[in-house]
Amino acid sequence: MPKIVFQHPEFEEIEIYAPAGSHKKTILELAKEYKVPIAFDCGDGECGSCVIHVTDLEGGPTHMGVHMTDKEKSVLREIGKLSKDELEKVVVNDMPSDWRLACQMIVRDEDIRITYETM
Structure with a gap:
């Protein structure tokens, strides 16, 4: 079960453990589930609002x-979170990007820290 730490500059961290079967859930779905x-x-x-x-x-x-879906790459480029060079690393070298869309990123077996903005 991967550990996910949700971090916001104005709030205390929220730590969850993604349950079994969460490999089909996005970060946004898990965030909604855990409020x-x-x-x-x-x-x-x-x-791009859920960056x-x-x-x-x-x-x-x-x-x-x-x-990353083509849609996610395109939106991250449009909002200035993914440069042309960074996009090339993601596509050619299969390197992860630090910036993602919460509605598109699926949880894997890795402990991660998510820094987010609020509604």
């Missing part, structure tokens, strides 16, 4: 959760 107030408008990867910063628990890069 973490991550901002979102569409919930479908179109608007999150994802690291390992110590603040370093993650190793899993790499798969």
Whole structure:
């Protein structure tokens, strides 16, 4: 069960353990389930309002959760969270991005820290 720490600059951290079967749930679905107030408008990867910063628990890069849809890559580029060089690393080298959309990122077997904005 991966440990997920939700962090916001103005609130105490919220720590959860993603239950079995969560490999089909997005970060946004888990946040709603555990009453973490991550901002979102569409919930479908179109608007970018649910952008999150994802690291390992110590603040370093993650190793899993790499798969990004074309829609997610495009929206992250549009809102300035993914540069052309970073996008190339994601696509060519299969490197994870620190920036993701909570409505698109699926939880994997890795402990992660999510920094988010509120609604």
